Amino acid sequence: MDICVEKFFRYLSEERKLSKNTIDSYNRDIKQYIAHASGHTSEDYWKEKVSVVNYLRMLQQKGRAAATIHRSVVSLRAFFQFLVRNEFVCSDPIDDFQSPKIEKKMPMTLTIEEIDTILSKPDIRTPIGIRDKAMLELLYASGIKVSELVSLNNLDINLESGYIFCRNSGKERVIPIGKSAAEAIKLYERERLEHFIRSMDVDAFFLNNHGQRLSRQGFWKILKKYCESANINKEISPHTLRHSFASHLIERGADIHAVKEMLGHTDIASTQVYKPELKRKLKEVYSSHHPRA
Numbered sequence: 001m002d003i004c005v006e007k008f009f010r011y012l013s014e015e016r017k018l019s020k021n022t023i024d025s026y027n028r029d030i031k032q033y034i035a036h037a038s039g040h041t042s043e044d045y046w047k048e049k050v051s052v053v054n055y056l057r058m059l060q061q062k063g064r065a066a067a068t069i070h071r072s073v074v075s076l077r078a079f080f081q082f083l084v085r086n087e088f089v090c091s092d093p094i095d096d097f098q099s100p101k102i103e104k105k106m107p108m109t110l111t112i113e114e115i116d117t118i119l120s121k122p123d124i125r126t127p128i129g130i131r132d133k134a135m136l137e138l139l140y141a142s143g144i145k146v147s148e149l150v151s152l153n154n155l156d157i158n159l160e161s162g163y164i165f166c167r168n169s170g171k172e173r174v175i176p177i178g179k180s181a182a183e184a185i186k187l188y189e190r191e192r193l194e195h196f197i198r199s200m201d202v203d204a205f206f207l208n209n210h211g212q213r214l215s216r217q218g219f220w221k222i223l224k225k226y227c228e229s230a231n232i233n234k235e236i237s238p239h240t241l242r243h244s245f246a247s248h249l250i251e252r253g254a255d256i257h258a259v260k261e262m263l264g265h266t267d268i269a270s271t272q273v274y275k276p277e278l279k280r281k282l283k284e285v286y287s288s289h290h291p292r293a
């Protein structure tokens with residue numbers, strides 16, 4: 001079994017070129033399933049349909065969310081399909097299993113006023129504040145993920161053309177950035193050389209106080225600090241700025257296919273989740289302004 005698992009994760013990394021975060025998610029799901037199945041007396045129990053059914057039933061009984069169970073089904077299906085293709089097992093025990101339906105909810109977003117308040121909080125009289133301002137402006141201006149933000153290198157930023165180059169899971173997309181983000185980044189570039197660089201061969205664009213690439217966790221703490229300073233009482237994560245980016249564009253009439261490309265979505269359905277908020281706002285405008293509403 002260990003060989004099968006090792007080959008599967010090598011396939012995810014080298015052939016499918018999935019991100020580290022996605023592979024880690026698969027890893028957790030597969031390991032939890034194997035740990036559950038390993039308690040059985042039969043060595044082949046983990047390959048059987050009854051094993052999968054019992055495992056998923058156990059997740060339900062423990063009150064796991066439908067999204068968590070769905071993710072487990074996706075991970076196990078990918079795992080067993082790989083094993084069947086490579087003839088490690090004869091059949092796929094999860095082939096005809098239906099994932100629980102997940103209600104697609106509108107992601108939590110911030111208002112433009114809340115965004116403006118957060119972006120005003122970094123103290124641009126200090127190198128740290130200048131760096132933080134650049135990161136926050138860029139995240140909202142581009143809609144990239146926090147993992148993509150901290151993965152940016154020097155050559156990925158092109159202020160002359162007004163674009164950044166974002167690479168994720170072996171794919172590259174070019175994303176425009178606005179004037180506010182470009183000005184904040186230009187200011188940071190000077191501070192980066194004077195205050196953050198410890199080695200001239202460093203590629204990472206956003207650096208911590210030690211001259212190393214800033215981590216996702218490090219940025220999350222930075223965002224949390226400014227949200228608290230702005231007195232915004234919402235459960236905010238770096239992804240909230242991404243959701244706000246998409247929602248605000250669509251509210252102002254942006255083509256949904258263009259937004260899809262900027263977000264890097266492979267399926268338009270992932271982008272369409274932002275449309276219900278637009279319908280709600282249109283209804284509010286209609287109710288407030290139409291004489292016979």
